[in-house]
Amino acid sequence: MDVFITVYCVIFGIIWTVRGDSLESLVHSAVFKDYNTCIRPVQNSSLPVTVEISLVLQSMYDVEEKHQTLYSSVGIELTWVDEFVSWNSTHFNNVDTIIVPLKSIWRPDICIENDLSDNKCLSAESVVQVSSEGQINWRLTKELRTGCEIDITKYPFDRQTCEIRVGTLYSTDQQIRFRTKQVSTTSYRFKESGEWKLMGENFERVQYTYAQKKFTYVKVKYDLERLASFHVNTMIIPLIILSCLNLACYCIPFDCGEKVSASIEVFLAFAFVLIAINDEIPTTSRHIFTFGLLMSSHLIFSALSVIINTFLSYLYHHNSDMPVSTFFHLLYSTIHEFRMPGKRNKHIEVKETSIYDEPQRLSRRTNRSRESGRHNKRNSTRTTASSIRSSYSVCSHAYNVDWTIFAIELERKAFIVMLILNILSYLIFLIVVFS
Numbered sequence: 001m002d003v004f005i006t007v008y009c010v011i012f013g014i015i016w017t018v019r020g021d022s023l024e025s026l027v028h029s030a031v032f033k034d035y036n037t038c039i040r041p042v043q044n045s046s047l048p049v050t051v052e053i054s055l056v057l058q059s060m061y062d063v064e065e066k067h068q069t070l071y072s073s074v075g076i077e078l079t080w081v082d083e084f085v086s087w088n089s090t091h092f093n094n095v096d097t098i099i100v101p102l103k104s105i106w107r108p109d110i111c112i113e114n115d116l117s118d119n120k121c122l123s124a125e126s127v128v129q130v131s132s133e134g135q136i137n138w139r140l141t142k143e144l145r146t147g148c149e150i151d152i153t154k155y156p157f158d159r160q161t162c163e164i165r166v167g168t169l170y171s172t173d174q175q176i177r178f179r180t181k182q183v184s185t186t187s188y189r190f191k192e193s194g195e196w197k198l199m200g201e202n203f204e205r206v207q208y209t210y211a212q213k214k215f216t217y218v219k220v221k222y223d224l225e226r227l228a229s230f231h232v233n234t235m236i237i238p239l240i241i242l243s244c245l246n247l248a249c250y251c252i253p254f255d256c257g258e259k260v261s262a263s264i265e266v267f268l269a270f271a272f273v274l275i276a277i278n279d280e281i282p283t284t285s286r287h288i289f290t291f292g293l294l295m296s297s298h299l300i301f302s303a304l305s306v307i308i309n310t311f312l313s314y315l316y317h318h319n320s321d322m323p324v325s326t327f328f329h330l331l332y333s334t335i336h337e338f339r340m341p342g343k344r345n346k347h348i349e350v351k352e353t354s355i356y357d358e359p360q361r362l363s364r365r366t367n368r369s370r371e372s373g374r375h376n377k378r379n380s381t382r383t384t385a386s387s388i389r390s391s392y393s394v395c396s397h398a399y400n401v402d403w404t405i406f407a408i409e410l411e412r413k414a415f416i417v418m419l420i421l422n423i424l425s426y427l428i429f430l431i432v433v434f435s
Ligand SMILES: *[C@@H]1O[C@H](CO)[C@@H](O)[C@H](O)[C@H]1NC(C)=O
Pocket: 044, 045, 046, 047
C-alpha cells in the first residue's frame, strides 16, 4: 500500500512540476523564440539603450599603501529595458517575472576600468531577472582590487579618496547611455573596516573621447579617513619614547662608561623602526612622506648623538698634560669667543669660578684626580690655566685647558641643542599634518 502511495506521489509530483514549469517554459519559448543575444534591444537602432547603474560598497577589506590598492566588495545592480522581451502576463497565468541565464540575453559590455584583477569585465556566468514589461535586472557582487592613488603626506592622520570606475568596453554613448542610481552605502549592509572610516561617496559621470567617439564612464568616489589610534600607539609613541631615550643619553655620567654604547643602542632602535615603517609605505616620490622625514631626522639626531657622545667622552678622559691637536684648542677658543663678544677676559673669570664653586663636581673631579694620582699636578695646572687663559689670544695654543670641565660644559650645550631640534621636528610634523 505504502509503495502505491509513494508511486502515486512521485507521479503526481512529476506531473505537477511539469505543469508548473510549463507556464514559464511557455513564456520562455514565446519570448525568446527569435531572440538574438547580439542585437541591441532597441526598436530604433539610432537610439541608445539606457542602463541604470548602482554601485554599493559592501565591505572594505583593506587599503594597501604599499601597492596603492583598495580591496573591497561591491554590490552592482544594472537595470535596462529590453524592447524585444515582453509578454502579457494575463495570458500566462500572471507569470510576470522569469529568471534566465545571462548568456541567453543581450547584456551591456561593462567593465570595472581600474580593477587590477584579470576579469575586469562583469562575467556572463550569472542569471538575470526579466519582467513582463521587458525590464532586465542584473545583480551581482564582485570582489574588487582597484588602484587607488595614496597620498601619504599626512600619514597617519590622512584622508584618501579611492575611486571605482565603471565603463563600457566598446559601446559608445550612441549605443549605451549610463544613468546612475545613488544608493547610500551606509544605509545598506556595509561592513566597516578596522582601519578606515567611510566619510562619504559620490557618483560622477565622466565623458571622454577615444578615436573620435564619445564614451562615458561612471566614477564612484569614496572618501576614507584613517583611524589613527593604532598608528599612534605603534609608531608615534615609540618614536617619542626613543627620542626621550636619545636625550637621556646626554644625562649619563661620563664615568659610568655606558654613554656611547647607550646612544648606539638608541640609534639601532631608530633604524629598526624606520625599516619596519618602510615595509608599509608606497615607494613613490610624488608625495612627501612627512612621517618618514620625521623618522629620518630622528635617525640623524641619534647618529649625531653617538658622534657627540663619543667625542665628549674622548674630551672628558683626555689627559690635560698631553698635547692635543689644534682642532680642540680652536673649538675651545671658538666656543668661548662665541660666548663673550668684546669682554672676553672678564667672562672667563666668572665662568671659571662658577664651575669651580659647584662643590659636587669639584669633589668628584678631585676624587678622580686623586685616584689617578695627579691631584697636585691638576691643581697647579688649574691655577696656571686660569692665569694663562685670562691673557690668551685666539691664535695662541700655548695654554692648558681643563678638558673635563669643558666636556661637561659642551655636553650641556649639546643636550639643549638636541632638545630644541627634537621639539622643532615634532612641531613641524604637527603643523604639516594638521594644516
Ligand atoms: C529613430 O530615432 C531618431 C532619433 O530620435 C528619429 O529621428 C528617427 O525618426 C527614429 N526612427 C524611427 C524609424 O522611428
